[in-house]
Amino acid sequence: MSTQTLTLVLIAIGVLAVATIVTVLVVRRRRAQLPAGTDRPRVPGAPTDGDDQLGAGGTTTTAPTGSAGSVGPSAPALQTPEGVGARLVRLRSRLARSGALGQALLAVLGRDHLDEAAWEELEETLLQADLGIDPTTSLLTSLRTRIRVDGTKDPVAIRALLRELLLEQVDPTMDRSLATTPVLGADGEPHPATILMVGVNGTGKTTTVGKLARLLVAQDKDVVLGAADTFRAAAADQLATWGSRVGVDVVRSAKDGADPASVAHDAVTAGARAGADVVIIDTAGRLQNKSGLMDELGKIVRVASRPAPIAESLLVLDATTGQNGLRQARVFAEVAHLTGIVLTKLDGSAKGGIVVAVQRELGIPVKLVGLGEGADDLAPFEPEAFVDALLG
Structure with a gap:
């Protein structure tokens, strides 16, 4: 091999080596710029496209996105649900904004004289509230008796009595756990x-x-x-x-x-x-x-x-x-x-x-x-x- 030919071969090898080094550096730089988690290895057992396990009935168990073992930058952060105490406070507040049934009942009960027309109006109001015939009859019978026996016309006392009888109908003794x-x-x-x-x-x-x-x-x-x-x-x-x-x-x-x-x-x-x-x-x-x-x-x-x-x-x-x-x-x-x-x-x-x-x-x-x-x-x-x- 002539000296000129050997020189050309060495130059070609050098150029190839430089090109390889440059390529490696570019790839590393691009990976470094990717979002966190893109190049993380798959966790054993984590779901990937097409390899969810099928159950006995041909079902698929879908692991929640963002749970332990999930992969990829699109995985959302898990939410923390609101506790029961905070829910109850908010729900009580929302319930309290509306009291159409109670307002209608108290408006009638607050009258100076409760004649048969007034009691029929109360009955209609309760039936329209979907209380049902039997509960309505029971509540009004108890209400008439108590008002007659107590002889009260005080709005606060009547409201307390109505609350007691309504609560009895809702039945707080039932196990709601x-x-x-x-x-x-x-x-x-x-x-x-x-x-x-x-x-x-x-x-x-x-x-x-x-x-x-x-x-x-x-x-x-x-x-x-x-x-x-x-x-x-x-x-x-x-x-x-x-x-x-x-x-x-x-x-x-x-x-x-x-x-x-x-x-x-x-x-x-x-x-x-x-x-x-x-x-x-x-x-x-x-x-x-x-x-x-x-x-x-x-x-x-x-x-x-x-x-x-x-x-x-x-x-x-x-x-x-x-x-x-x-x-x-x-x-x-x-x-x-x-x-x-x-x-x-x-x-x-x-x-x-x-x-x-x-x-x-x-x-x-x-x-x-x-x-x-x-x-x-x-x-x-x-x-x-x-x-x-x-x-x-």
Whole structure:
């Protein structure tokens, strides 16, 4: 090889080496400029696109975005749900803004003379508030007797008497606690407390499931959600969004239209495997007069209760539906063995009598109430605060 040829070869090698070094430096500089977390290695067990684990019923367990093991700059920070105390303060305040029923009652009772026309007006007011015929008759009979015996016309005394009788109708002695303690299953092992949420279309059931998950997380409970409304893909997506905000896993179908009972079973199984405290199962909204849909709900109840008894079966009712809501409750009680009621849109309006009517009809308590669109606008029902709000 000539000297000239050797020189050219050495020059070519040098140029290649310099180019390689420059390329490495550029790549390192670009990586350094990427957002934090972009180049982090995948944590073992963390979900990535396409490798979520399928359950026995063809379900997918979706890890909440932003939870431990999540990857990527788009992962949002987990939210801290509001505690029960703060919720109750806010809900009492909202209830107190409205007292249409109490104002109407007190306006009549404050008259100098209560004739039959006045008592008929009181009866009409209570019936329009959806209190129901029997509770209305009972309350007015007691009220007439007490006013006649006491002979009082003092507005403060009459208000106190009305409060006492209304509170009696709401029944503060009913157990309104929510069963959230793990129970022993058929296998002798502890299983999460299963809460089944049922109701007709349009009551805000899926949203209520998400809000309930936040309430339980605020109480330091480990929660798993089951998206057993398999006919609406949006319902499962909605639950996934709620879960991502507070670090709660969601068990959902891997395909639309899957058997909802299978999803419910897989959610209970996943909850037990994860050592969760509570599993909340969302079901599809259904009309109470559709026997096929109610039979399907019965199947969900049977399948979900096989590992361990269902701890709570809650009916979500729109408080503004009045007596129609009462008819809904009767049918769901037969199929789902209801243990409690969740009333949404309970704003202390003149329709608040549905609380008394539904409890009296079914013998089960209103346990939770919703009073707004906010994520934490769900709280335990307080009879005293409710009655005080009605009276203004």
